[in-house]
Amino acid sequence: MRRLSKPSTAQCNSSLYTLFLLSEPKYVSCVRLSEILKTLSHDSVNRFLLRERYTPKDLFDEVKGNLLGTAGTLSVDDSVEDKPYRDPSKSAFVDYFWSGKHKRSVKGINLITLYYSDTVGNSYPVNFRIYDKQENKTKNDYFREMVLEVIAWGLEPAWVTGDSWYSSLENLKFLRNEGVGFLFGIANNRRVSVERGETLPVKDVEIPEDGLMVYLKAFGWVRVFCQPFKNEPRY
Known part of the structure; x- marks a missing residue:
């Protein structure tokens, strides 16, 4: 995200938009937020979304001070946010993904997350990817990228865990080459x-x-x- 050199005068900000996402159970849009907050215009929300870019490194920087960075456990998992009424041909991040919840492929947005648990019981997400079909990558490609990133950012995990989706031969050899222990289904x-x-x-x-x-x-x-x-x- 941008580093502000002076207090922002923008009507919409990350705290406000996060509270909206947490509280709105069904319809998430610029129009919906402007309907809830009468003093906030659709254009203000849209400008905020176009202006700000929350990156995986922003997430890591936010939580790293709460973690002991060595000898912990790094875990990979992914989830699907259902989007049954979206057209995948018109939505960049919507596609068909296997859902553990539904036990079948469903339309939605696939979020891949790395969680880090340190040796004193603290646990936080430290990296993420939203699956983008335009990048022609697999979830395993994203996984390896994300592990390399958190190592470069200073984490020194002793173990990496995940379910059977991430236990490909390429992933196991990759972790062995990185000198990290692993426990996978x-x-x-x-x-x-x-x-x-x-x-x-x-x-x-x-x-x-x-x-x-x-x-x-x-x-x-x-x-x-x-x-x-x-x-x-x-x-």
């Missing part, structure tokens, strides 16, 4: 070896409570755990 059909020359889906391997060292195909030796979860085990 993997799909139950991911192939591993317990004995040399024989690979099988991880779901067919008997795994004790304290885990089992297996050879992950095309990567190397890792410890795999199995935890019961609702209707099926998770690996």
Whole structure:
């Protein structure tokens, strides 16, 4: 965001707009905010949105003073803000994404977030991306970019965690090259070896409570755990 050299005289500002987003359950628009606040014009809100650019670095700078930057855990997650009535061909950030909430692909905006938890219990989001189909990147591309950024900004995580979506071979090799430990979910059909020359889906391997060292195909030796979860085990 811009660094102000003197007090702003703008009618709309980030605090006001944030409160509007938090309080308006359904219709978010410049017109709607100007309807709620009669003294605020549509043009004032529109100028604010065009003028300000809240970047991931702004988020990091806002929270870094509340965190111990070394030996913590960095976690990746993404969520979909439903936009069922938007036309993806006319909206830059709206597309079809898998929704864990709906258990299917839905129209919406996909927000990818890195959270950092330090060793004394503080936890804050430290980086984010809004999926932009015009950039021709995957969520995994964004993930690797975001990890490199927070490391460059001064974080020194000991571990990175995420669900099976982010446990691609490329991501695991990337984290190993960065010297960071990782704990990710993997799909139950991911192939591993317990004995040399024989690979099988991880779901067919008997795994004790304290885990089992297996050879992950095309990567190397890792410890795999199995935890019961609702209707099926998770690996």
